[in-house]
Amino acid sequence: MSVARLLDGKRICVCCGSGGVGKTTTSAAIALGMAAQGAKVAVVTIDPAKRLAGALGLEELENEPRLVAPERLRTGGLELRGELWAMMLDPKRTFDELIERLAPDPGSAEEILANRVYRELSTAVAGSQEFTAVSKLHELDNEYDFDLLVLDTPPSRNALDFLDAPGRLTSFLEGRMLKMFVRPTGLGMKILGRGSGALAAGLQRVTGIDLLADLSTFFRLLGGMTEDFRVRAAAVEKMLMASTTAFVLVTSAQREPIDEAIWFRRTLRDTGFPFAGMIVNRVHHDILGSGEHLASEVTAALSEGLDLGDALAAQVAENFHDYHVLARRDAKNIARLERDGDGRPLLLVPHFDDDVHDVDGLLLVHRYLFASDEERARMIAEVVA
C-alpha cells in the first residue's frame, strides 16, 4: 500500500502522533508525493526544523500558504506535476486573527487583544493551539482550491487534546461560570457576592480581586463570541469527521510511541474519526531476514577472503549483534501494533543513516511512502544486502 492509494479521494490528511517520531518530515513528504502526482497540495506545519523550513522556502512564520518553488525539488530529481504549497503556522497570531474575525465589532476585538489576561495567557487555554490549527485548516479548506491539505499536528503531550479541541474550547466559553461573568448586571465579585457568600469569599481569597477583574473582562469579552465559536467548532468537527478526511498515525518503532499509537488508534476508532493508516518511521529491519547470528559465525564469515584483522572483525560482529537487538525490538513492537490493528495499512520506513532534515532526506522518505509494497521491500533489500 502506498500513501497515494491511502489518500485516494481525500481532501484532508491529518498526521498525528507523539513528539519526536518524525511527524513534520512525514507530513512534508506526503504533501510532496501527492504534488508530484499532479495534485495541488498545501502542508500546514508548526515549528518544523529550521533547515527543512528553509528547504521549503519558509524562512519565517507566515499565516498564509506559499508556493514552494519547484526548482528546490528539481535539484533532488523530483518533477512536480502539481503544486506544493507550505505554511508554518503561528498559533498566537492565528488565534488573534480568529478573535478579530469572530468579534462582533472592531472595538470588542481590540479590547480582547489588549486584555492582559488574554495577552499573557491566550496560548495557554487548554487546546487553544490545537483549535487554532484545525480552525486554520478549515479556513484553507473553504477559501482556497487545494486538492489536498496535509496538517502536521502540534506536538501535544496528550494527543487527545487535538480531537477534543473544538469541543473543549466551546465548553470553556459556554461554561456556567462564564455565564455568571457575562451577565449584563455586573461583573465578577458583585455577581458572585449575590450567589454563595462562601464561594465569593473563597474566590476572592484565592485569586485576589485584581486578577478576578481582568479575568471577568476576559470571559465577558470572549463570552460575547460564544455562539460564533460554537458554530465554527461544529463546522471544524464536521470537517474532521468527513469521509474525505484521513487521519494518519505516525510513530517510531520504540515501545512508548507504539503504546501511544495503539491508544490513539483506539480513540480514533471509538470517536468515529476517519482513521486511514499508520506510518512507522525509523524501523531497523532484520538485515538477512534470518534473525540473529552468533558472533563466531559473523567473524568466520568475515575471515573468508578478507583481511580485516581480529579486532576490527570483532567490532563488526558486535555492531551486527547490537543492530539485531534493535531489529528484534522493532519487530516485536510492530507485531504488537499489527495484532491490535484492524488490518489498516501499516507503512514501514527504515532507519536512515542520517536524520532527515533537508530536501534530500525528504525525497528519500517520500520514495518509501509512495512505493508499492513490493517496491518498498525491494528498496529495503537493496539497501541492506
Add this chain to the structure above:
Amino acid sequence: MSGLLDKRLIFVTGKGGVGKSTVAISLGMLGARAGLRTIVVELAAQDRIGATLSGVAVDTFVEQELAPGLFTISIDPEHAMDEYLRVKVGPVGHALGSSKLFHAFAMATPGMRELLTVGKVWELAQLERRTRGAAPYDLVVVDAPASGHGLGILRTPRTFAEIARVGPIAHQGRTIATTIADPSFTAVLAVARPEEMPVTETLMLRDALAEDGLALHEVIVNAVYPSRFDPGEVIQLRQAAEDAPSPLARAALRAALSEGDRAANQQRQLARLADGLGERPVELPFVFAEDLGFPELEGLADALGAGLARERRRTRTPRTPAACAAEELA
C-alpha cells in the same frame, strides 16, 4: 558533580521523544544513591515512571516508594487544586473544592492548571511540607513537558504574580517564581539527542530561558552511538564490503558502515551543540536493548554520574542559534 545534586529542585525538559523521562529517572537514582531522599515527579498524570519500574499502575497524586530513598509521584492539576484549597484556604477551601462552579472557573482560567501543577512541585521541594505529616525531600526531579510547554510551566508563576499583583495567587506566584529563579535551589536541565532538530531546540531553549532570567544548568545528550570505527577503518570496511563473498559478511559490513555514518553524523551535531553552548554537554550512551528496565537505567545512572563529575571544559564563547545558523549558511 557540577553541583547538580546540591540543588533541591531540578526541572528536566527537552524536545519530545528525546528521553526526558529516562534521564529524569536516572538522575533520581543517582540522587538516591548519594543518600538523598529523592522524588521523581511526573506531570499531567502520565504514570509512566511508576508503570515502567514497578510494572503496576500508580495512583495519581500518591507519593510512592520505588526503591529505598527513591520515590515517584504523578501530579495532575485537579488533585493539586483540591490539596491547595484544603491545606491553604482551610474550611472555606474545602467547600470550594467541592463546588463544581469553582472547579470550572479555576480550570477554565488560562494558566491555572500550570500554576497549580508547579505549585505542588514547589510544595514537594519545601523542607516544611504544607501537607501535614509529609516528610521532606532532599531532591525533587521534575520530568517536565517538552520544551515549549515546559517553559510555560516555569514561566507561569511569574506571569500570575504580574497579572494578579495582590492577593494570595500573586503572593504564591511570586514565592514560586523566586524559588525557580534561585540558582542555588533550582536547576533546569535540557535533554537532547545528537540530531539536527533537538540540538537546535536546545539552543533555542537556552536563549528563551535567558530571556526569563533563568540559566540552563546542564545539557544531557541522550542515545549517543559508540564511535566504533575510525576513518581509516571505515575505508577498510568499505573495501571489504565490496570484496566480501558471503551474504552474511556483506550484511555485517553494511551494518557497520551504516553505524559509522550515523555515529559520524551524531558527532557533527554534538560538535554543533558544544559550539553553541560553549562547552561539551554530558553524553549518555545509546542503549542497545529491547526495553529499558532497572538494569539499563542503573547503567545510565552510572554514565550520568560520570558525565556530571567530569571536568567542565569550555569549548568557546557561547553563541546564539542565529549566529550558528548564519555561519552554517556561509
